[in-house]
Amino acid sequence: MNARRLRRYIDDLLYGRRPRPFDADRFEAAQIRTAIELRAARTASGAPSEDFLTDLQRRLAAWIPGAQENADPPNGPHATRRQVVVAASAAALAGSAGVVAGAATERVAPDGRSHANRPSMQPGDGSWQVVAASADVPAGVMRPFDVGSVVGFVVGSTANPRRSRGCARTRAAGCGSTGP
Amino acid sequence: MMAQREPTAGAGLRVAADTGSCYPDWAAVYADNAIWVYRMIVKRIGNVPDAEDLTAEVFLAALRPLRTTATVAQVRGYLRAITRSVLAAHWRQTTGCDITSIDDVPEVSHEADHAVDIAAAQQVRRVLASLPDNYRRILDLRFLQGRSINESATQMGVSVANAKVLQHRALRRAAALTEKDEH
Numbered sequence: 001m002n003a004r005r006l007r008r009y010i011d012d013l014l015y016g017r018r019p020r021p022f023d024a025d026r027f028e029a030a031q032i033r034t035a036i037e038l039r040a041a042r043t044a045s046g047a048p049s050e051d052f053l054t055d056l057q058r059r060l061a062a063w064i065p066g067a068q069e070n071a072d073p074p075n076g077p078h079a080t081r082r083q084v085v086v087a088a089s090a091a092a093l094a095g096s097a098g099v100v101a102g103a104a105t106e107r108v109a110p111d112g113r114s115h116a117n118r119p120s121m122q123p124g125d126g127s128w129q130v131v132a133a134s135a136d137v138p139a140g141v142m143r144p145f146d147v148g149s150v151v152g153f154v155v156g157s158t159a160n161p162r163r164s165r166g167c168a169r170t171r172a173a174g175c176g177s178t179g180p
Numbered sequence: 181m182m183a184q185r186e187p188t189a190g191a192g193l194r195v196a197a198d199t200g201s202c203y204p205d206w207a208a209v210y211a212d213n214a215i216w217v218y219r220m221i222v223k224r225i226g227n228v229p230d231a232e233d234l235t236a237e238v239f240l241a242a243l244r245p246l247r248t249t250a251t252v253a254q255v256r257g258y259l260r261a262i263t264r265s266v267l268a269a270h271w272r273q274t275t276g277c278d279i280t281s282i283d284d285v286p287e288v289s290h291e292a293d294h295a296v297d298i299a300a301a302q303q304v305r306r307v308l309a310s311l312p313d314n315y316r317r318i319l320d321l322r323f324l325q326g327r328s329i330n331e332s333a334t335q336m337g338v339s340v341a342n343a344k345v346l347q348h349r350a351l352r353r354a355a356a357l358t359e360k361d362e363h
Binding site for chain 1: 207214218222230243273277279301303319322323324325348352355356358
């Protein structure tokens with residue numbers, strides 16, 4: 001079954017489509033890596049399109065407070081598939097696994113409003129993990145973390161009222177989260 | 181068009197060549213770094229749709245909490261760290277394992293990074309040169325020249341079904357050679 005999925009993944013790469021996910025074993029991973037290297041050798045510059053750069057700049061202007069007042073929000077008509085998927089995953093996560101509360105608030109509602117008043121959720125099947133000491137994450141500073149199954153960033157934020165207790169906002173790729 | 185090399189090229193709209201200086205605002209950060217971040221991702225992802233999404237994810241994560249007092253060098257290191265984490269998360273979500281990665285170093289110089297690009301291209305050429313002619317030809321037609329399977333089959337004088345089998349076997353052989361080289 002995986003052989004077919006691997007072929008489909010390679011075909012998607014060759015046709016410039018977004019490959020469909022599947023769990024690859026070690027040698028399948030090596031084949032995907034080789035295919036990517038071959039493709040990279042073909043696209044010497046690998047430059048992004050002007051349309052993409054312009055669109056992303058406009059979305060960032062809407063995302064960053066004060067940068068632009070009347071731009072579309074990032075989750076508006078130009079939201080990427082990934083943002084939508086991440087938001088959906090985060091919503092599902094918040095309602096089921098109970099790992100974290102307010103998962104991916106910045107992606108689900110990237111309107112710049114504070115979500116600090118949301119109630120905290122206690123871990124169900126999951127657990128809180130220490131990813132950094134508060135002293136290592138002063139306001140405005142980001143530190144990446146990797147706790148095995150979760151990779152993300154922790155950001156010190158003056159906008160977070162819990163900051164005074166030494167708290168920070170975390171963002172986990174694929175299942176963004178907020179918590180102490 | 182902005183600069184193309186990662187992360188310290190000097191052409192285009194690069195606004196802060198001095199890595200000890202600071203960017204005036206987030207727009208300058210974006211203008212100076214968007215292309216090398218994208219290039220770093222696309223050559224490790226192999227497709228444009230995912231590369232665009234991941235690049236957007238990097239900047240959406242990076243710019244809002246960014247300190248305006250951070251130096252250019254710090255910003256680039258920060259962007260590189262975020263890109264590294266975003267790429268790792270992408271592979272965990274899509275294939276369950278790291279297919280490609282970004283070195284865990286604060287910042288790579290232009291010269292060092294360019295050398296990495298050259299080494300990667302040489303590795304591809306070395307692997308292709310080690311393959312039997314028909315394997316090398318099908319990979320060249322499909323991956324390097326971007327020909328369709330029908331065009332490739334015609335060029336090689338084989339059936340489409342045969343071309344598919346050749347491509348599958350050639351990629352397996354190339355991957356095995358690459359793995360052998362790495363170990």
